Amino acid sequence: MSRPIRSLLGSFKVAFYGIRYCIANERNMRIHLSIALGVVFLCAFYSFSAAQYALIVLLFCMVIAAEMLNTAIETVVNLLSPGYNHLAKLAKDIAAGAVLICAVGAAVIGLILFCDPGGIGRLLAVMGAHPVLFFGGAIGYLLLAAAFIFVPEQKQNPRQGKKDE
Numbered sequence: 001m002s003r004p005i006r007s008l009l010g011s012f013k014v015a016f017y018g019i020r021y022c023i024a025n026e027r028n029m030r031i032h033l034s035i036a037l038g039v040v041f042l043c044a045f046y047s048f049s050a051a052q053y054a055l056i057v058l059l060f061c062m063v064i065a066a067e068m069l070n071t072a073i074e075t076v077v078n079l080l081s082p083g084y085n086h087l088a089k090l091a092k093d094i095a096a097g098a099v100l101i102c103a104v105g106a107a108v109i110g111l112i113l114f115c116d117p118g119g120i121g122r123l124l125a126v127m128g129a130h131p132v133l134f135f136g137g138a139i140g141y142l143l144l145a146a147a148f149i150f151v152p153e154q155k156q157n158p159r160q161g162k163k164d165e
């Protein structure tokens, strides 16, 4: 394999390692992903335009990327300032605030999109016609999401990471 291709594949490998690390160790990341999956299910009841789907995908990416940047900032702060430090607190609090702003913004836009009467009507129609299937599916989703969100974590000490990961 040529050097540029190996280097490109290497960049993907480390990026996927970062994504996997956040999913395995950040509860908030798993909450965002569970909500995203729920939203994908809900989309089946709505007839969104291509632009509305694009907006939903953009919101998923925005919130998840913000959460990952927050984790990156927390990790660097832990590396540089393991003890109590007012500046460390400030950096973490500001990063957490940024995630909150993205998540609240996404929730507000989501509410506006999903308040569409046509979609709500279809949702209620399916609920009325197939209650067992509908509520069984909803409970199944909630149980799986809870199991995913509260999976035990094995947070790594950043100083112990391997160099090539």
Ligand SMILES: Nc1ncnc2c1ncn2[C@@H]1O[C@H](COP(=O)(O)OP(=O)(O)OP(=O)(O)O)[C@@H](O)[C@H]1O
Pocket: 026, 027, 028, 074, 081, 082, 083, 084, 085, 086, 088, 089, 090, 092, 093, 096
């Ligand atoms: N080194 C530190 N010095 C001072 N305050 C800190 C320090 N580390 C954390 N804090 C405070 O504790 C809060 C929680 O920090 P922590 O590192 O546990 O992040 P978190 O928001 O709980 O992230 P997560 O649970 O996603 O790892 C921070 O927002 C900050 O206010």
